[in-house]
Amino acid sequence: MIALLMRDLRLAFRAGGGFGLGLAFFLIVTTLVPFSVGPQPALLSTIAAGVLWLGALLACLLSLDRLLALDYEDGTLDLLLTAPLPLEAAVSVKALAHWITTGLPLVLAAPVLGVLLNLPGAGYGWLVISLAIGTPALSVIGTFGAALTVGIKRGGLLLSLLVLPLYVPTLIFGAEAARRGAAGLDPATPLLMLAGITLATIALMPFASAAVLRMGLR
Structure with a gap:
């Protein structure tokens, strides 16, 4: 599992579409929002948490189409089907690699970009906590969407349409926790709901992703 994780990390940094692209997109979204709504500090403070969460969600979505596509093209997925390592574990490792190269940098960059949106001082810690709890769910759900669309040419748009509705609960509770x-205010309730969603997806989604891959690769 460690060898597979290191391989996926190397591919993410070499092939692009991971670390740098997600951060660049997050920066662009955060920078453009003040231009679109105007230099109104009170308004920016109100919408900052939601905008940062939405930017992080879209940045995670940006690299999903390459999550399993490269392995499908070079035959790695076929080898994983016959490997001693359970396919559920392999899918979980790929989701972890996606979070390390995409989700974790967004969590670390969010406080810096929050300055551009005049995020209140009390919100920085809760923003980081909510993103740290919620972004793993985005990667795991995204892996399931990538498994559904693997092998489909130009499946990026279909992947987005499939995954975005599944992202909505995570976005709602994550943004609400950061906003509170x-x-x-007390953010305990949305944080607990967000943690529940993340734990449920981590527990269930790898099995669904593995089942979809087995059916798709037969």
Whole structure:
């Protein structure tokens, strides 16, 4: 499993579409929002948490179409089907690699970009906590979407259409937790809901992704 994780990390950094692209997209979204709504500090403070969460979600979505496509093209997926390592574990490793190269950098960059949106000082810690709890769910759900569309030419648009509705609960509770924290309110309830969603996806989605891959590769 460690060898597979290191391989996926190397591919993500070499082939692009991971670390740098996600961060660049996150930066662009965060930079363009003040231009679109105007230089109004009060308004930016109100929408900052939601905008940062939406930017992180879209940045995660950006690299999903390459998550399994390269392995499908070079035959690695066929080898994983016959490997001693369970396919569910292999899918989980790929989701972890995606989170390390995409989700984790977004979590670390969010406080810096929050300055551009005039995020209240009380909201920085809760923003990082909510993203750290919620972004693993985005990677695991995205892996399931990638498994559904693997082998489909130009399946990026279909992948987005399939995954975005599944992302909505994570976005709602993650943004609400960050918003409550920034407003000085108690964010415990949305954080617990967000943690529940993440734990449920980590527990169930690898089995669904593996089942879809087995059917698609027969």
